[in-house]
Amino acid sequence: MDDFFFSLLLAGISVGAVYALIALGLNLTFWTTKTLNFGQGSLMMLCAMLTVFISSQGVAITLAVVGSLAVVAALGMFIERWTVRPSLQSSGGSMGWVVSTLGFGIFLQGMAAKCFGSQAVAFPDVVFNAQDFVTLFGQYISLQYLVVLAVAVALILAFELFIRRTVWGQAVHAVSLDPELALVQGIPVRRLILGSFMLSSILAGVAGVLIAQIGGTVDPAFGFDLVLLGFVAAVLGGMGSSLGALAGGLLVGVISKLVGGYVSTAAEHGIAFALLMLALAVRPQGLFGRPEVSKA
């Protein structure tokens, strides 16, 4: 395989996997509440910055990651309780959750700047460093890229299995279809919603840690652009579909890199997004989404 093409493909798949994780996190809350947490980017940032801070106190990096994920999971519950639930409970289908989740994200950004400083800080290598690689068919493959891909795919597949094969997964599915009927059936809807926000936040945290070790630095503004790309991946794949999130993320990542490599790096996102718009014009429900049917 051409080295040039292979490098672009691998990088595209790797960053695309991170977009997929973000997309899956967005899907989760969309299933249970039909809302999206636009503060996901700040949770990514916070998890990465907390990891840096905790590990700088002499704590093992894996423990630092776990501790940071616990904090963002708790914040996920907070977001559901104080930013999403009030606007959903208000009459008239308020869109206040858009502003409040985004606002909470900006608040977290400010707090991180206050506590950790606003400059970029070095992110430690979690499993491998940038120099670790394997050779496959004569191609040089970074282990950091492979870890990102493996973690993202494993999480998404595990999630898909959870939804399809477990009782709780079926319950989530039921809530996504009709929360009121699910409540009548005795499904703990409130706990499921809370759980979906926690899990969504954990996925954001994992994505933050994965992408921070690729870049090597993290700062309070980290994550905002990535959420946009994750959102695009979710819509392209089909809102609410796990496999769609994976396919959408990988497509956005690979198309961006191929356009950057073969056409122009300046047009990396411009042309890629134009292609995606075209794809959505042909298939508005996304690649794996189902057209919405409304009964009279």
Add this chain to the structure above:
Amino acid sequence: MKINRRSLALGAAGLTLPGLVRAQSGTIKFGFTAALTGPFNEFGEGINRGAQIAVEECNKAGGINGRMVELAEVLDDQLVPDRAVQNLRRILDNREIVGLMCPSGSGPTLATADMIQADGRPIINPQAQTPTIIYPNGPDKPPRPNLFSISIGNLVESEKLAAALSEFTRIGILHESTGYGVTGADLVRREIMRRKPAARVTVESYNQRAQDMTAQLVRVQRANAEAMLVIGLGADFAVIRRNMSRLNINLALFGAAGAVTVPYIEGAGDLVAGTRAVNHAAFGRRPMHGAAQKFADLYRAKFGTDRWYGPDAANPLISLAGTVGSGYDCINLLIDAIRRISSTAAADVVRALDQTKDYEGATISRISFSPQNHVALKLEDLGTYEMLKRGDRVVLELRD
């Protein structure tokens, strides 16, 4: 009570008079807007600290002809041009401000340059690199009358970088997509082509804060580049260096002044070894010249061996010159001009600045301006450094 025009005029005069008196006899006031917070506060907070040291030093020595100096308006723009414009409007509305310092980057400085020129009060640019800030009609035309610069300008930097890259024939330039990056890349490319017409230069851009630069790097690699220059900020440079390692790209790596900062050294870790970069020569020479050493000592006494200074008390970071020292020099130049001319009137201070001759600054050992030349930094004030790993520490050694 009857209020007529005469009493109103007298009242207004009465209100205004104390201000006038205060302006004459109170403190001498300076102001500036800079990125005091946000991701670029390394530069804005840096010049703020430099300015604070200059003011304290001046006041400790009795001020200017007995009058104390003060940083009366210090506002935060986070390097956002719109905010810099609003802040500067507020500063310029304060008629007691007699001298200013430009914001920390090219974007905010370009956005405010016309406003400053129209106002007429003297202002000195510590860090912004774009040449049009001082010479809007080209470097061979007259400068803006009241704008002066001690920053590492793109013109001089490109000359130094092109000289450092002259041993290579195939060169890649990776630059951020801002005014600073675009102008810098264009000037370096032109200078390389002027020196070596047979050279092949591949230019690629990236957006600040991008987390993966694979596409840019493989394009440079495909062009068979032997060396690569990065024009951007430290955190992005770290992303690029790590990305190079992941792709097994081993080119001679060069960086512009903005790149050689703490985020690069911390973010890229051991990978920084071998990187060469252009920056102020003053802090790399041993012994440092008097004003540089004095500034370093003052900084360490006030702020300690922090992120800007670095961990080694005897050897401040080279980047301290650009991030903090430039703010110190700007305020000192204003103080020096006011002291020489014994006036705070804008036209007088501008005239005095025009007559600055061989002033010993911390970042530039001899600063001179003239009505035709408002840019102090010359080629010999820059050095090419190589980053070396010594034990667990990264050191920068001056090569030429």
